[in-house]
Amino acid sequence: MENTLDMVLHEHDNKGDWIYTQLSRDLMNGVLLPNERLKIRELAQAMGTSVTPVRDALLRLVHEGALSLSSQRDIRVRNLSLQEYLEIRSIRFELEGLAAANAALNATVQDLNKLKHLVAQNEISLSNKDYKMSIALNQNFHFELCDIANMPILINVLRQLWIRIGPLIAQAYQHGERNMINYHYLILEALENKDPQAARVAIQADLMSGGHLLLQMKEAEQNLKLSENQAMI
Structure with a gap:
């Protein structure tokens, strides 16, 4: 049986995966354009969630090479060379x-x-x-x-x-x-x-x-x- 912490972590993972999927779809479909800046708080508000799963999803996309991170406040869609x-x-x-x-x-x-x-x-x-x-x-x-x-x-x-x-x-x-x-x-x-x-x-x-x-x-x-x-x- 899951304890409270396990349930919170599971919910966080689900939200993070959902946000990651949504952002990935926006990248694949060209909703997001090269050099476009992504603001964590604005995304969290638009998606009805806290900033933590949004930040995690963005960092995951940075790791995958889809986004660039020059500072914690400047995350952008990568402009391919x-x-x-x-x-x-x-x-x-x-x-x-x-x-x-x-x-x-x-x-x-x-x-x-x-x-x-x-x-x-x-x-x-x-x-x-x-x-x-x-x-x-x-x-x-x-x-x-x-x-x-x-x-x-x-x-x-x-x-x-x-x-x-x-x-x-x-x-x-x-x-x-x-x-x-x-x-x-x-x-x-x-x-x-x-x-x-x-x-x-x-x-x-x-x-x-x-x-x-x-x-x-x-x-x-x-x-x-x-x-x-x-x-x-």
């Missing part, structure tokens, strides 16, 4: 290619209908310029492929990458618009044909196409920093 972005893109290229290939072998009619619905909803969101919804639908599409592939370990690995890359994708999404989902139709076609190689190629083309804009942004950012550093010399 160009090198970090390229590394994450390379890893996603291989892992999401693997997921798409396996999804092509496993996909049922129900799975395909769900993916088609996500793409159709994304078209509506883009036409309405509802980029927050569009970003969330895009993320759902990518993770639905992993679910169809029946690769739960891979999903956990990709989640760690998406909590880092999600804010950057969101920053670029409205500039890319339909280019961000064009290849989703080729992925659907590959799954309908049960063609794993075509599915792999299509998802990798999707990453490279959407990533082109992200790469331009990071290169411009890096060049600006170099110019500023040279001006200070």
